[in-house]
Amino acid sequence: MDQPVLPLGAPRGERADAVRNRLHLLATAREMLAEQGADRLTMDGLAERAGLGKGTVFRRFGSRAGIFQALLDDDERAFQERVLSGPPPLGPGAAPLERLIAYGRARVGFLVAHREIARAALDGTQPVPAGPETPLSRMHIRMLLGQMGLGAADLDVLTVQLTAALDGPLLLYLSASDLTQAADQADERLAHGWQDLVQRVCRP
Amino acid sequence: MDQPVLPLGAPRGERADAVRNRLHLLATAREMLAEQGADRLTMDGLAERAGLGKGTVFRRFGSRAGIFQALLDDDERAFQERVLSGPPPLGPGAAPLERLIAYGRARVGFLVAHREIARAALDGTQPVPAGPETPLSRMHIRMLLGQMGLGAADLDVLTVQLTAALDGPLLLYLSASDLTQAADQADERLAHGWQDLVQRVCRP
DNA sequence: AATACAACCGGGGTAAAGTCCGCTTATGCT
């Protein structure tokens, strides 16, 4: 006899209590984040406030950075939705170049809005793929670049470099004060700079 | 009466013993790095092996990342020399675009060769200007971009984005295995990709 | 419903980064 089909939706997945705890930890982390900022969020503090053991926190998220990656991942789901199936020019339907420009603008906005979490999600001991989020960014850029037939470029390398041009300023170079003092202005300049960059890169 | 002019050359600089200790710590750090790799280099271990107190290590370098920044800075001095006053096309004398291409190639090579230190020099809690090295990279790129009169681009933003495109792959995205398995190949692809990128960006 | 098993939980334990402050020593002036 075959297995019932329903429970395979989460194939041998988390146990119910584990899910409950994970969600509770994420919610608690968000509270603490809002109240005290990312750098005051300690694993002990989170565990205590959530009423759980420290071991639980680590098994769920692996590391401190893992918590922020999970939070970021969560926030990014809606964003991904808009990219994969929302209205153009961000979603499918527009010309590749337009989509690429729109994607950059949207991602810059997202990163500026989530810069604290995004920074905290960096591991340092680990290359970025730590979260399942950047792969998507790269895959998407790569796909769009592929759709417009650029000359004999090394598409993989160009993709990484453009991804870095998009994320790097926020993750690596711009100081907190550069952003907080005029977040939306920086946002606009970066978005516009991205547009200029990819237009230059992609013109025939 | 005026002060004697000589001692102002190093205005109230480091004390002699401090200099001695700093150099000794850097040398010891390099030994440990060569023997055990960056992640096994602990502050306690370094202090003990150097025969100094931990407090000394921290006052000299501020943080663990600070040590690697100092090492990187040291290694980069020769590189900077070549850029600022070496022979073209890396040094002055060649056309800006050629210099930019040469600079990217050289920096990629440098970063690939020093990737372990460079990664370890990242702080995570701090934007990159932590070391005086990236500012120079940025300034140089910015200067070269300025020399070729690009259209009405936002030069500052373009500079950060290109700097990120250059450093990001090494600092952020490429995993250790991506590089160690074929370091020179990755090196060449990145350098060539950089050339392609800036040629696209800078053509009229 | 009872059972077996795997996953999960808790919280004490370890290691390493970073801080502090009283003591020591180099430096510049007289």
Next chain:
DNA sequence: AGCATAAGCGGACTTTACCCCGGTTGTATT
């Protein structure tokens, strides 16, 4: 040379990320 001062030094102390493993609880099977 002797002194005043500021810089430097050391190492104990605190904090925090991360590990471990015995006991517990959810889940699938009969």
